[in-house]
Amino acid sequence: MTTLAAIEAAAARMRGHVRETPLLGAPLLDRLAGRRVLVKAECLQVTGSFKARGGWAAVSSLPTGTGGVLAMSSGNHAQGVAWAAAAHGIVAVILMPSDAPGVKIANTRAYGAEVVLYDRATEDRDALAARLSADRGLALIPPFDHAEVIAGQGTVGLEIASQAAAMGIDAAEVLVCCGGGGLSAGVATALAAKATDLRVRTVEPVGFDDMARSLASGVAQSNPATTGSICDAILTPGPGRLTLPILQRLAGPGLSVTDDQARQAMALAFTHLRIVAEPGGAVALAAALFTRTCPIQ
Amino acid sequence: MTTLAAIEAAAARMRGHVRETPLLGAPLLDRLAGRRVLVKAECLQVTGSFKARGGWAAVSSLPTGTGGVLAMSSGNHAQGVAWAAAAHGIVAVILMPSDAPGVKIANTRAYGAEVVLYDRATEDRDALAARLSADRGLALIPPFDHAEVIAGQGTVGLEIASQAAAMGIDAAEVLVCCGGGGLSAGVATALAAKATDLRVRTVEPVGFDDMARSLASGVAQSNPATTGSICDAILTPGPGRLTLPILQRLAGPGLSVTDDQARQAMALAFTHLRIVAEPGGAVALAAALFTRTCPIQ
Numbered sequence: 001m002t003t004l005a006a007i008e009a010a011a012a013r014m015r016g017h018v019r020e021t022p023l024l025g026a027p028l029l030d031r032l033a034g035r036r037v038l039v040k041a042e043c044l045q046v047t048g049s050f051k052a053r054g055g056w057a058a059v060s061s062l063p064t065g066t067g068g069v070l071a072m073s074s075g076n077h078a079q080g081v082a083w084a085a086a087a088h089g090i091v092a093v094i095l096m097p098s099d100a101p102g103v104k105i106a107n108t109r110a111y112g113a114e115v116v117l118y119d120r121a122t123e124d125r126d127a128l129a130a131r132l133s134a135d136r137g138l139a140l141i142p143p144f145d146h147a148e149v150i151a152g153q154g155t156v157g158l159e160i161a162s163q164a165a166a167m168g169i170d171a172a173e174v175l176v177c178c179g180g181g182g183l184s185a186g187v188a189t190a191l192a193a194k195a196t197d198l199r200v201r202t203v204e205p206v207g208f209d210d211m212a213r214s215l216a217s218g219v220a221q222s223n224p225a226t227t228g229s230i231c232d233a234i235l236t237p238g239p240g241r242l243t244l245p246i247l248q249r250l251a252g253p254g255l256s257v258t259d260d261q262a263r264q265a266m267a268l269a270f271t272h273l274r275i276v277a278e279p280g281g282a283v284a285l286a287a288a289l290f291t292r293t294c295p296i297q
Numbered sequence: 298m299t300t301l302a303a304i305e306a307a308a309a310r311m312r313g314h315v316r317e318t319p320l321l322g323a324p325l326l327d328r329l330a331g332r333r334v335l336v337k338a339e340c341l342q343v344t345g346s347f348k349a350r351g352g353w354a355a356v357s358s359l360p361t362g363t364g365g366v367l368a369m370s371s372g373n374h375a376q377g378v379a380w381a382a383a384a385h386g387i388v389a390v391i392l393m394p395s396d397a398p399g400v401k402i403a404n405t406r407a408y409g410a411e412v413v414l415y416d417r418a419t420e421d422r423d424a425l426a427a428r429l430s431a432d433r434g435l436a437l438i439p440p441f442d443h444a445e446v447i448a449g450q451g452t453v454g455l456e457i458a459s460q461a462a463a464m465g466i467d468a469a470e471v472l473v474c475c476g477g478g479g480l481s482a483g484v485a486t487a488l489a490a491k492a493t494d495l496r497v498r499t500v501e502p503v504g505f506d507d508m509a510r511s512l513a514s515g516v517a518q519s520n521p522a523t524t525g526s527i528c529d530a531i532l533t534p535g536p537g538r539l540t541l542p543i544l545q546r547l548a549g550p551g552l553s554v555t556d557d558q559a560r561q562a563m564a565l566a567f568t569h570l571r572i573v574a575e576p577g578g579a580v581a582l583a584a585a586l587f588t589r590t591c592p593i594q
Binding site for chain 2: 019021022024027028031041043044048103106107110186270271273274275276277
């Protein structure tokens with residue numbers, strides 16, 4: 001169970017290593033959305049995504065003497081763990097699908113990690129991971145279903161709470177890009193304690209909305225496939241065992257957007273916020289712009 | 298004469314309106330440059346550039362009862378002044394060349410300004426401005442040669458000084474994208490007072506390096522043309538009468554980069570920092586990556 005105390009402890013451990021990212025907005029985006037829209041620009045985070053937070057939180061909580069870590073990821077968690085491991089002076093082995101974006105593979109290697117590629121279609125990732133972990137004594141850091149990883153991602157929620165307060169915003173829908181739900185669950189936990197009228201809603205690609213369906217039905221639902229959308233960073237088989245119960249308790253109904261809406265949101269973020277959002281990182285902005293929920297203020 | 302006190306006063310007036318922008322870096326950029334490189338991401342500023350600072354500083358220092366303001370700009374100063382005027386509830390009339398980037402014209406109008414377009418080739422901008430100003434009683438806010446504008450841009454220097462100190466950096470070359478020299482002069486003034494071993498060097502497009510030539514010769518030099526580079530935001534006829542003496546006193550020799558180097562820097566900023574830099578905003582990064590000066594640390 002991830003608590004506010006665990007999130008605050010993670011925030012203290014990552015101070016000076018992880019960036020406080022800005023909350024950006026632009027009048028033309030507000031006009032398009034018909035309401036005020038603010039974007040927490042985690043693409044500006046160290047390693048390019050919020051995954052640096054979870055990576056740091058997990059690696060910094062390992063027992064002294066841990067020889068190395070193992071992570072499975074199509075790219076962002078890979079970079080977050082590789083970066084955090086290097087900064088702690090420990091070995092990182094990252095299991096990545098061979099069709100992961102080239103820049104993510106290159107960056108993961110640039111952080112000093114050993115990258116092991118596997119074929120999504122023909123190889124069993126979990127079996128490979130179990131063998132690597134056993135053979136080389138590596139501690140596994142899963143991408144979302146892990147208390148310290150959720151606590152690390154929850155530090156985004158602490159920042160949103162204080163930034164919103166400084167801007168005089170006391171009620172808002174907080175739309176969160178959602179794969180396995182680590183970021184959503186962490187942010188929801190932080191906001192439930194720090195800003196009770198800022199309420200999380202998950203956003204997923206249409207056709208990969210396992211979390212929305214799980215929240216609606218009350219039972220974990222899986223996706224029929226994990227490829228077929230441009231939002232590669234958030235295509236997961238189903239919700240986490242730790243993350244779903246947190247979101248059932250704290251989040252509103254889930255939202256979903258099409259790849260085309262994600263693409264339009266990327267273009268608008270490029271033009272009006274001057275940030276480069278990847279497709280999976282743009283679905284929350286797409287939902288803010290193109291789905292009807294309720295206004296921020 | 299712009300002083301530290303004027304810059305600090307401008308910073309106080311703009312608090313809560315202008316963003317403190319992050320100082321971003323990435324290991325792969327450091328590796329490419331062969332030294333540590335940090336980018337002050339003013340493209341994330343309100344209105345998309347540091348010009349919001351000078352616009353706010355100038356508009357907020359106008360005498361009460363000023364009926365409106367007039368600015369001439371190909372885009373960034375236009376948006377900065379239009380935004381600041383709207384926030385202060387006063388009229389803004391902006392004189393823009395008809396070949397200015399469409400998004401900059403649209404944004405300037407979206408901030409509520411009246412945009413007057415003119416033909417660079419056939420119309421006399423200064424005569425047009427003088428007539429508009431006289432006919433309608435508008436206060437002129439020039440793009441760089443104005444003490445309050447320089448003070449406003451100088452707030453970037455205050456932030457760099459405190460961010461560098463927080464990162465343990467006490468000596469660095471501070472490469473600044475330079476058109477008329479308002480930003481360079483403001484930053485140099487702030488750093489001379491707050492961080493004496495952080496030294497400004499101007500960066501201009503090759504062929505439009507009036508400031509570098511003026512600094513080298515000791516006499517104001519002009520450019521043969523003000524078109525012919527993709528760096529539209531920083532193509533000025535010559536250095537300012539206020540800015541040049543400040544830079545003669547405080548800046549190192551000027552640098553220049555090719556359009557192709559600016560283009561490469563834009564691509565690298567996109568990929569590794571996930572920010573969208575316009576050509577004129579990327580010349581300083583281009584100089585950091587592609588010219589040999591001395592290492593940050």
